[in-house]
Amino acid sequence: MPTVRIVVTLKPGVLDAQGQAIRQGLHALGFDEVAEVRVGRYLEIDLPEGWSRERVDAMCDQLLAHPLIEQYTIGAGGNPGTGAEAPGPAGRSEARRGTGPRGKGKEARA
Amino acid sequence: MKFGVVTFPGSNCDRDCLHVAEHVLRLPAHPIWYAHRVLPPEVDCVILPGGFAYGDYLRAGAIAATAPIMPAIREFAGRGGPVLGICNGFQVLVESGLLPGAMLRNRSLRFICTYVHVRVESVNTPFTASCRPGQVLRLPIAHAEGNYYVPPPLLEDLRARGQIVFRYCDPDGGATPDANPNGALDGIAGVCNTRGNVVGLMPHPERCSEAILGSEDGRIIFESALRHAAAAGAAAVSAR
Numbered sequence: 001m002p003t004v005r006i007v008v009t010l011k012p013g014v015l016d017a018q019g020q021a022i023r024q025g026l027h028a029l030g031f032d033e034v035a036e037v038r039v040g041r042y043l044e045i046d047l048p049e050g051w052s053r054e055r056v057d058a059m060c061d062q063l064l065a066h067p068l069i070e071q072y073t074i075g076a077g078g079n080p081g082t083g084a085e086a087p088g089p090a091g092r093s094e095a096r097r098g099t100g101p102r103g104k105g106k107e108a109r110a
Numbered sequence: 111m112k113f114g115v116v117t118f119p120g121s122n123c124d125r126d127c128l129h130v131a132e133h134v135l136r137l138p139a140h141p142i143w144y145a146h147r148v149l150p151p152e153v154d155c156v157i158l159p160g161g162f163a164y165g166d167y168l169r170a171g172a173i174a175a176t177a178p179i180m181p182a183i184r185e186f187a188g189r190g191g192p193v194l195g196i197c198n199g200f201q202v203l204v205e206s207g208l209l210p211g212a213m214l215r216n217r218s219l220r221f222i223c224t225y226v227h228v229r230v231e232s233v234n235t236p237f238t239a240s241c242r243p244g245q246v247l248r249l250p251i252a253h254a255e256g257n258y259y260v261p262p263p264l265l266e267d268l269r270a271r272g273q274i275v276f277r278y279c280d281p282d283g284g285a286t287p288d289a290n291p292n293g294a295l296d297g298i299a300g301v302c303n304t305r306g307n308v309v310g311l312m313p314h315p316e317r318c319s320e321a322i323l324g325s326e327d328g329r330i331i332f333e334s335a336l337r338h339a340a341a342a343g344a345a346a347v348s349a350r
Contacts, residue, residue: 010214014259015293017219041168063176066169066205069212069259 008065008072009040111339113139114153118174123160126316144177155192158199170255171201192236193308200310214257217293221254228299229279235306236338246283247327249313256312258294276300
């Protein structure tokens with residue numbers, strides 16, 4: 001059963017207060033080379049063989065990521081998120097801007 | 111006029127809202143269970159209360175937005191029914207798409223529990239109809255994710271359509287950066303949908319509707335709903 005790995009992060013430009021605090025902590029420990037830290041969420045989803053990329057996108061758009069503030073990457077097999085080593089059935093994974101409607105409640109995101 | 115108050119697993123202000131309706135306004139109120147698929151037919155105003163629905167897992171309000179009762183609430187709101195989301199209830203409305211925007215962690219990363227002042231920016235909603243434009247209310251907040259955010263183009267839309275209902279302010283009504291407790295964009299403490307019948311706010315009016323609690327400023331939110339319902343009822347009668 002393939003495991004699909006999803007990484008959700010805040011979009012560029014959206015304030016990541018946790019990331020800023022972690023960067024501050026790393027600087028305090030002497031890791032001065034750290035320019036920026038972004039905090040995200042990592043999910044593993046077990047799906048049947050031949051899983052649909054389209055449906056995983058829909059899961060992200062409708063629940064796993066908030067389209068206004070978050071973006072996500074979908075990967076399968078080896079490394080989470082990058083998808084470079086083990087592309088999903090629909091091809092390589094890529095950062096999505098998640099602009100689609102959430103399928104429920106049209107107004108808010110219009 | 112009957113309020114309905116939804117209880118999700120993890121709601122913890124549902125009893126407070128029922129208390130205000132029943133013992134302060136002396137109106138009947140119905141608890142609504144999250145796992146039901148229909149609203150009690152006699153309910154004519156729905157409140158989504160504060161708390162930590164589904165433990166705030168994933169994002170605050172995100173799982174609650176998928177709860178069995180939500181399609182019925184969406185349908186009720188679609189018919190123009192007044193819906194109020196308080197704190198976690200506001201987060202649920204945002205996550206369900208009934209209100210625009212998203213909630214980020216507070217700028218300070220801290221859970222903030224304190225009294226704040228908010229300015230009423232729109233009186234064209236069922237929950238602010240009894241307020242004066244610009245009226246300053248002293249209300250408590252208690253949240254970790256109340257840093258309201260919308261992308262800049264959408265903020266312009268909210269302003270243009272009068273969808274900003276409350277902004278954090280100082281005691282004199284000045285919406286200054288210092289008066290903004292959580293970093294919310296434009297100091298936004300509450301918004302409504304385009305129609306105005308769905309309202310969400312981070313402060314807790316149900317926690318300050320009696321003098322014994324230190325402030326009665328919250329009561330006007332519920333009284334507004336009452337007045338709005340009376341006006342709607344009168345309009346319905348005269349239309350017959």
